[in-house]
Amino acid sequence: MQVNASSPSFRRAEPDARRLSLIEACARVLARAGATGASVRAIAQEAGVSPGLVSHYFDGVDGLVAATYAHVDGQVSDALDTAVAAAGDDARARLEAFVTASFAAPIGTPALLATWIAFWSLVTARGDIAAQHDEQYAGYRARLEGLLADCGVPQGALRLAAISTTALVDGLWLELCLSPGCFTVAEAGAMARRHLDAITSPDRGSG
Amino acid sequence: MQVNASSPSFRRAEPDARRLSLIEACARVLARAGATGASVRAIAQEAGVSPGLVSHYFDGVDGLVAATYAHVDGQVSDALDTAVAAAGDDARARLEAFVTASFAAPIGTPALLATWIAFWSLVTARGDIAAQHDEQYAGYRARLEGLLADCGVPQGALRLAAISTTALVDGLWLELCLSPGCFTVAEAGAMARRHLDAITSPDRGSG
DNA sequence: TTGCTTGTTGAACGATCGTACAACAACTGG
DNA sequence: CCAGTTGTTGTACGATCGTTCAACAAGCAA
Numbered sequence: 048m049q050v051n052a053s054s055p056s057f058r059r060a061e062p063d064a065r066r067l068s069l070i071e072a073c074a075r076v077l078a079r080a081g082a083t084g085a086s087v088r089a090i091a092q093e094a095g096v097s098p099g100l101v102s103h104y105f106d107g108v109d110g111l112v113a114a115t116y117a118h119v120d121g122q123v124s125d126a127l128d129t130a131v132a133a134a135g136d137d138a139r140a141r142l143e144a145f146v147t148a149s150f151a152a153p154i155g156t157p158a159l160l161a162t163w164i165a166f167w168s169l170v171t172a173r174g175d176i177a178a179q180h181d182e183q184y185a186g187y188r189a190r191l192e193g194l195l196a197d198c199g200v201p202q203g204a205l206r207l208a209a210i211s212t213t214a215l216v217d218g219l220w221l222e223l224c225l226s227p228g229c230f231t232v233a234e235a236g237a238m239a240r241r242h243l244d245a246i247t248s249p250d251r252g253s254g
Numbered sequence: 255m256q257v258n259a260s261s262p263s264f265r266r267a268e269p270d271a272r273r274l275s276l277i278e279a280c281a282r283v284l285a286r287a288g289a290t291g292a293s294v295r296a297i298a299q300e301a302g303v304s305p306g307l308v309s310h311y312f313d314g315v316d317g318l319v320a321a322t323y324a325h326v327d328g329q330v331s332d333a334l335d336t337a338v339a340a341a342g343d344d345a346r347a348r349l350e351a352f353v354t355a356s357f358a359a360p361i362g363t364p365a366l367l368a369t370w371i372a373f374w375s376l377v378t379a380r381g382d383i384a385a386q387h388d389e390q391y392a393g394y395r396a397r398l399e400g401l402l403a404d405c406g407v408p409q410g411a412l413r414l415a416a417i418s419t420t421a422l423v424d425g426l427w428l429e430l431c432l433s434p435g436c437f438t439v440a441e442a443g444a445m446a447r448r449h450l451d452a453i454t455s456p457d458r459g460s461g
Numbered sequence: 462t463t464g465c466t467t468g469t470t471g472a473a474c475g476a477t478c479g480t481a482c483a484a485c486a487a488c489t490g491g
Numbered sequence: 492c493c494a495g496t497t498g499t500t501g502t503a504c505g506a507t508c509g510t511t512c513a514a515c516a517a518g519c520a521a
Contacts, residue, residue, distance in 0.1 A: 057516085059467085059517055060469095099471070218421030245448070265488095
């Protein structure tokens with residue numbers, strides 16, 4: 048019964064668990080306070096640990112931010128995969144699921160957008176973050192190209208079709224989160240589907 | 255001839271001129287170093303003045319950033335106005351000019367995007383910046399609605415047509431600046447025009 | 462219980478942040 | 492040429508930044 052006499056002031060965690068805890072705390076701080084407010088002390092306090100742990104587990108605060116970028120991107124990818132898998136086997140349904148998943152939680156939330164904007168704000172200043180963006184963006188487009196091909200978009204039009212769809216979805220996602228009252232999630236989905244109609248219509252395959 | 259004996263260590267400027275100089279320096283620093291690197295000292299050095307001037311002319315560094323936001327938005331508006339005016343009287347030409355102007359200088363440049371991203375990163379944390387964004391975004395959409403109406407888009411479809419066009423243009427602009435090698439300005443224009451075709455075609459006016 | 466391993470703490474460091482303000486000097490009117 | 496005005500400087504201040512590291516203690520093995 049001496050366990051309760053003096054409760055432990057902190058608990059040990061496995062390195063991977065603690066790393067994940069710090070990454071999630073970093074994402075929350077980025078969402079709440081932006082890149083400017085993502086200090087080591089703020090992140091550590093959010094995670095309920097001491098500031099020293101950040102440098103202990105990551106290569107400084109920059110390394111933690113980069114790791115958070117990769118982790119959040121992985122969450123987005125997983126959410127997209129789940130949405131596509133839940134859409135069944137119909138090619139058009141899978142395409143629509145992939146596109147409209149960006150407007151629903153956990154992707155289409157102000158918190159995730161704020162996190163993402165914080166990453167974008169680092170692209171200019173940091174080459175490694177820029178490379179990370181290029182890689183993730185290319186992967187997103189490649190997956191979209193596959194879904195578009197399954198819907199009959201010809202090979203020659205595939206690249207621009209994926210780029211324009213990505214641009215429209217990103218733009219809708221952006222404004223939906225920045226100005227939530229301007230239009231609804233349903234309207235965003237309708238606009239995206241209308242664009243897919245135009246893209247996949249066989250009579251207008253080019254451009 | 256004593257003027258050259260001791261050259262003045264600094265020059266006085268009219269308040270408005272100095273204010274503009276600081277705003278432009280702030281925009282350059284935001285573009286180069288992001289929101290994280292936009293410190294008073296960095297901005298003052300960029301403007302070639304002493305750090306104390308920032309607090310002297312603006313309500314702290316936050317006030318300078320807000321003023322820079324308004325100024326850069328004004329530049330974008332002017333560039334759009336110029337493009338539309340240069341397009342002549344044809345409604346479709348004016349609409350295309352408005353839309354594709356976002357892909358050319360001075361709008362479609364990594365520097366301006368970096369500045370804009372720095373503003374977005376402040377939307378979350380600061381209510382006045384968020385209000386500024388809403389106002390500017392609404393103004394942009396209102397102007398686009400007018401151009402779309404001139405092209406025969408029916409009243410009922412006007413709102414979503416403007417929103418989707420804005421989203422597509424913003425998304426193209428975003429990725430064009432973040433990953434310049436991915437697609438060209440000409441391709442961005444082609445995709446935008448294709449979207450305008452779909453939006454303005456009378457047989458598919460709704461959605 | 463005892464000793465060891467090691468995850469964790471928290472103070473300390475120098476650097477940099479935003480801001481304030483007294484001193485200075487560039488320009489103007491006389 | 493000489494005040495007077497005031498735009499500008501640059502230092503000083505306290506707060507906060509990222510990072511380091513010796514000391515501490517939680518958990519485990521014996």
